[in-house]
Amino acid sequence: xxxxxxxxxxxxxxxxxxxxxxxxxxxxxxxSPTKLAMERFRKDKLSMVSFIIxxxxxxxxxxxxxxxxxxxLDPRGYNxxxxxxxxxxxxxxxxxxxxxxxxxxxxxxxxxxxxxxLGTTLSLTIALIASLLAMAIxxxxxxxxxxxxxxxxxxxxxxxxxxxxxxxTLMLLALSAPMYEVLxxxxxxxxxxxxxATYVVVFLAIFGWPPIARLIRGQVLSIxxxxxxxAATLFGASRRRMYFKEILPNLWAPLLVSFxxxxxxxxSAEAALSYLGVSIKPxxxxxxxxxxDSLNYAEFDFVYFFSPAFVIALIVVCxxxxxxxxxxxxxxxxGR
Amino acid sequence: MLAYVIRRVVxxxxxxxxxxxxxxxxxxxxxxxxxxxxxxKNCSPVQREQARKALGYDKPTLEQWTSxxxxxxxxxxFPADEELxxxxxDNVVDCDAPCFxxxxxxxKTVNEMVSEALPVTFSIALAAVILWIFFGVLIGVLAAIxxxxxxxxGIVGTSLFLYAFPSFFIGTFLLTYISIKWDVYxxxxxxxxxxxxxxxxxxxxxxxxxxxxxxxxxxxxRMTRAFVLESxxxxxxxxxxxxxxxxxxxxxxxxxxxxxxxxxxxAGLDFASVLGGAIITESIFNFNGLGKLAVSASTNYDLPVLxxxxxxxxxxxxxxxxxxxxxxxxxxxxxxVG
Numbered sequence: 001x002x003x004x005x006x007x008x009x010x011x012x013x014x015x016x017x018x019x020x021x022x023x024x025x026x027x028x029x030x031x032s033p034t035k036l037a038m039e040r041f042r043k044d045k046l047s048m049v050s051f052i053i054x055x056x057x058x059x060x061x062x063x064x065x066x067x068x069x070x071x072x073l074d075p076r077g078y079n080x081x082x083x084x085x086x087x088x089x090x091x092x093x094x095x096x097x098x099x100x101x102x103x104x105x106x107x108x109x110x111x112x113x114x115x116x117x118l119g120t121t122l123s124l125t126i127a128l129i130a131s132l133l134a135m136a137i138x139x140x141x142x143x144x145x146x147x148x149x150x151x152x153x154x155x156x157x158x159x160x161x162x163x164x165x166x167x168x169t170l171m172l173l174a175l176s177a178p179m180y181e182v183l184x185x186x187x188x189x190x191x192x193x194x195x196x197a198t199y200v201v202v203f204l205a206i207f208g209w210p211p212i213a214r215l216i217r218g219q220v221l222s223i224x225x226x227x228x229x230x231a232a233t234l235f236g237a238s239r240r241r242m243y244f245k246e247i248l249p250n251l252w253a254p255l256l257v258s259f260x261x262x263x264x265x266x267x268s269a270e271a272a273l274s275y276l277g278v279s280i281k282p283x284x285x286x287x288x289x290x291x292x293d294s295l296n297y298a299e300f301d302f303v304y305f306f307s308p309a310f311v312i313a314l315i316v317v318c319x320x321x322x323x324x325x326x327x328x329x330x331x332x333x334x335g336r
Numbered sequence: 337m338l339a340y341v342i343r344r345v346v347x348x349x350x351x352x353x354x355x356x357x358x359x360x361x362x363x364x365x366x367x368x369x370x371x372x373x374x375x376x377k378n379c380s381p382v383q384r385e386q387a388r389k390a391l392g393y394d395k396p397t398l399e400q401w402t403s404x405x406x407x408x409x410x411x412x413x414f415p416a417d418e419e420l421x422x423x424x425x426d427n428v429v430d431c432d433a434p435c436f437x438x439x440x441x442x443x444k445t446v447n448e449m450v451s452e453a454l455p456v457t458f459s460i461a462l463a464a465v466i467l468w469i470f471f472g473v474l475i476g477v478l479a480a481i482x483x484x485x486x487x488x489x490g491i492v493g494t495s496l497f498l499y500a501f502p503s504f505f506i507g508t509f510l511l512t513y514i515s516i517k518w519d520v521y522x523x524x525x526x527x528x529x530x531x532x533x534x535x536x537x538x539x540x541x542x543x544x545x546x547x548x549x550x551x552x553x554x555x556x557x558r559m560t561r562a563f564v565l566e567s568x569x570x571x572x573x574x575x576x577x578x579x580x581x582x583x584x585x586x587x588x589x590x591x592x593x594x595x596x597x598x599x600x601x602x603a604g605l606d607f608a609s610v611l612g613g614a615i616i617t618e619s620i621f622n623f624n625g626l627g628k629l630a631v632s633a634s635t636n637y638d639l640p641v642l643x644x645x646x647x648x649x650x651x652x653x654x655x656x657x658x659x660x661x662x663x664x665x666x667x668x669x670x671x672x673v674g
Contacts, residue, residue, distance in 0.1 A: 161657075162354055167649040169612035174634045174642045178366030185367055264500070271502045272616055276631065291505060298512040309505040316500035 040329040047325025050318035057120065057315050064121040068114070075118045075285050079109035094303035102307050106297045112290075116308050119285035120315075126197055126204075126279075126286070127266035133205035135259055138212025139251070143243050145213065146220025153217075160210040168207035169272065175203065176278040196280045200273060204266055212258055216251060223250050253330040260323035264316040271312055287312050340665050348658045355650045357401055359643055364397040373637035374440045387440060391640070392416030404643075407435035414438040414445075436647070437640030439633075446644035449629060456526050456625035459537065460617060461610040463545035468553040469603050475553075476560025477592065483565060492557065499554035503613065507547040507620035515543065526623045544621045548613045552606055556599065563595030570594075597667070601660050608656030611649045 031039075041047055067073040082095055087107045089095025094103030094112065102112040145156035179199055183189045189198050223229065224247070232246045267287070273279045274288025282289050291308040298305045363370070371388035372379065379387070388394050391414075392403060406412060411433035415421055421428050429438055429445065436446035479491040498506070515523045524543045527536045567573055568591060576586045615627035622628070626645055633641035 158351070158354075162351060162358070165351065165355055165650045165653045165657075166359075167609065167611045167646060167653075169615055170630050170646060170649060173615070173630065174646065175362060175366075177634065177637050178363065178368035181368045182366050268500070268502060272504065275502070275504045275616060276619075288502075291502065295504070295508050298508050299517050305505075305508075309501055312502055312505075313497060313500040317496055320496060320500070 037329045041325055044325050044328065046321055047329070050321040050325065053314065053318040054322055057124065057318075060117065061121040061124045064118045068118060073114035073117055074111055075114040076283055077110065079104055079111070082109050083107075088297075088300055089304075094301045096303065103301070103303050105293070105304060106301050112304055112307060115285040115290050116287070116311055119287045119290045119308065120311060122197075122280060122285065123267055123270050123287040123312075124315075126200055126270050127263050130201045130204040130208065130266045131259060131262040133201065134208035134262060135212055135255060137205060138209035139216050139248070139255065140243075141209070142213040142216025143220050143247055143251075146217040147224050147243065147247065156213065156217075160213055163207060163210045166207060169269075169276075171207065172200075172203050172273060173276050173278055179203070193280045193284050196278075200270060200279050204269060208262065208266070212262070215254060215258060219251055219254055220247055223247055257323055257327045257330065260319055260326060264319035264323075267312060267316055267319075337665065341662055344658050344661050344665075348654050351654050352647075352651060353405075355654070356404070356647055359646050359650075360397055360401045360404070363639060363643060364393075364400065368637065370637065370639040374639070386420070389417040390415035390420055391438070391440060404437065407431065407433070407437070409433060411435045436644035439638050439640050441636050441638045442641070446640050449641060450626065450644060450648060453624060453626045453629045455528065456623050457611070457614050457618065457627060459526075459541055460544050460548060460614060460623065460625060461607055463538065463541040464548035464552075464610070464613075465603055465607050467545055468549040468556055469599070471549070472553045472556025473560045473592075473596075473599065476557040477564055477587065479557065479561045480564035480568075481587065483561075488561075492561070495554040495557045498550050501550075503547055503551050504616050504620055506550050507544070507617055510543045510547060511620060524621055524623075526625075544617045544623060547620065548610070548617045551613050556602075559599060559602070560595060563598065564591050567591040567594050601664075604660055605653075605656055608652040609649075611645075611652075 064073060068075065079100075082090055082100070082104050083106065084090050089104045089106060089109070091097065091103075094106075096103045100111050100113065102116065104110060105112055105115070141156050141159075145153045176199065180195060183195045183198055184191045189195045229242070229246055232242060237246065270279055270286060271288035271291060274286055275292050279288055280286050282293060287308050291312070294301070294305045294308060369384075371384050371391065371393050374391055374393075375384045375387040385394075392400055394417075395403070403412065403416065412431055412435050413421060414429045414431060415427070431438055431445045431447065434447075436450065438445050439449065442449060475491055475495065479488045482488045511523075514520050521543065522539075524540045527540050529537045532540075564587070570591075573586060573590050576590050577583075581589075611626060611630075614625060615630055617623075618625040618627035619631055626649075629641065630645050632638075633645065
């Protein structure tokens with residue numbers, strides 16, 4: 001019978017706590033660092049609650065397009081009959097009813113819940129792809145800078161400084177007109193929603209990768225001094241193998257944490273850009289443009305004004321808490 | 337030390353040059369025709385070509401960049417084309433150094449437009465930075481000394497939630513509910529110190545500054561809390577407690593003082609890059625600052641103004657970074673080596 005390494009270790013190590021019974025010892029033996037982290041995470045109630053809410057959002061986000069095509073959600077249908085002569089919704093709380101749980105939109109009578117729900121899908125998709133792209137650029141450049149060092153490192157370092165010195169919101173706003181033309185005319189992205197979404201995703205990532213690259217570079221600087229990296233060098237591992245097979249697997253913890261913190265930042269950024277008119281345009285809803293539309297009715301229809309903002313705030317808070325919880329669980333030394 | 341300062345400043349200048357070059361390439365490599373926008377919607381091809389020449393858009397990007405740089409150093413004249421200047425000497429505009437360009441759309445030099453807008457943005461940013469440091473540190477310390485209690489959780493949770501709401505929601509809420517519907521606070525209209533005195537200036541800035549400060553305050557609450565908690569475990573704090581110093585004195589004189597340096601540094605850097613937040617705040621409250629100027633310039637694709645604002649904003653960030661680095665080198669000699 002072969003004994004696994006961890007079993008051997010646990011048997012040979014003297015137990016610092018004294019004389020635990022056999023059962024306890026078996027428990028200790030079977031725990032990988034990942035398992036320990038998951039256990040710590042599960043004990044953290046706040047993180048678990050945020051995790052559940054995040055999962056609900058994701059499931060809801062995936063379901064929304066199907067619900068629309070089956071007719072359960074109707075983000076575009078006009079219900080003029082539900083509006084009074086001032087084109088405000090009839091009834092209290094923005095026209096709340098069983099068929100329109102968040103009321104209807106003033107002026108058009110579109111169902112607010114459908115718009116917010118489908119808007120969540122699109123906002124999450126944009127934020128998700130943008131953060132994955134930013135993470136990819138940041139990780140690759142961070143690994144290369146940290147591992148290669150020397151000239152390459154300082155070139156990437158300067159590139160990071162340069163990117164960070166651009167006012168990103170202003171750049172996204174100012175470049176929207178010319179880059180929309182580039183995307184539709186030169187790259188042949190379909191005009192309209194797709195082109196706007198592509199623009200926002202690509203340019204959020206272009207201005208968003210530097211912090212990730214800095215973080216990863218720092219991590220790689222310590223990883224590259226570890227024995228397994230020296231061993232791989234001795235075996236003549238190729239550069240690509242070094243980067244992606246030896247170093248990358250050791251980075252998943254910081255990557256996961258920064259992903260859960262970058263995503264909510266991009267949800268907020270998409271909303272802010274929508275306010276400035278640089279994102280998917282109505283009638284296709286995103287959380288940002290639904291909220292922007294609702295600003296005109298802020299005084300008269302609080303439910304309509306508040307609901308998209310609350311949906312944004314809740315997901316941003318939950319992702320942030322989830323990120324904090326993951327950081328605490330994965331790195332117990334960093335106390336909050 | 338002097339060598340470090342010189343090196344840092346040189347790197348900063350190179351960075352600024354690189355940044356301006358990238359900006360030019362980004363804006364001029366695109367198929368969007370800036371002359372078309374500068375000339376307006378109902379513009380004949382002849383007029384368009386004239387506008388192109390007047391602004392120097394007919395030249396290659398690199399040449400435009402060098403003449404822009406020359407304008408910064410010694411000033412330049414518009415129209416950029418010499419023949420056009422000779423043809424209509426009355427319409428020549430002198431743009432003194434440092435010249436950031438000329439907007440045919442607004443018939444003003446970019447310098448004039450920026451110098452009108454800058455005080456507004458500066459005022460909002462200043463008021464906001466005071467608010468977010470003062471309340472951020474105060475609330476952060478409060479959370480730290482009641483660590484783990486209901487109050488602590490409430491404070492951290494509330495500040496996170498306020499940060500999570502989009503700032504244009506908070507701004508619109510303050511404007512429509514506090515100022516208009518409930519009439520609790522007068523509608524903010526920017527008043528310069530020269531016009532209305534310091535009282536009117538400050539009171540009109542309150543709501544925009546609160547909106548802007550919300551973006552940053554949560555971060556400062558968390559950081560202050562973490563720094564104070566961290567320093568509670570330090571030996572010098574333990575010693576101060578052991579020699580019988582009052583808890584409040586230990587907190588203010590020892591624990592907080594150590595935390596203040598990184599906080600002020602952060603605030604300096606955030607202050608320099610405040611333009612992103614100012615864009616939204618100024619649009620909501622209709623303050624004619626740099627942010628609002630940037631929005632209208634990008635709506636009209638007023639290229640000289642856009643490039644001017646991007647470069648000025650970048651210069652602020654780069655300068656702030658240099659200052660922070662040099663200050664750190666003064667405080668901590670180990671930095672100079674690296």
